Amino acid sequence: MTDVIVTVPVTSGEEDRLFGRYVDSFIERCAQELAKACEDAPFLMVRSDPSLGGAVKVVIFQEPNAANAFSQGWTQARRRWTQGAA
Secondary structure, three states: OOOEEEEEEEOOHHHHHHHHHHHHHHHHHHHHHHHHHOOOOOOEEEEEEEEOOEEEEEEEEOOHHHHHHHHHHHHHHHHHHHHHHO
């Protein structure tokens, strides 16, 4: 099984908190379904790497469909947040 890596730049404390809330809600929504597909490994792993503009979140999946759903959902959540912050 090949890991699927999603890299997410996070630029501020508020965006970092939004990311954390999004990860929590994604896990809650998808945990049962994704756990069935990956019984021998965690379906999602997250690590933070420092960068010049804040941090980069590296999200690692075992399933491409889960990575795709996560990426699409994060894009929508971030778009709503930026539009609300503007």
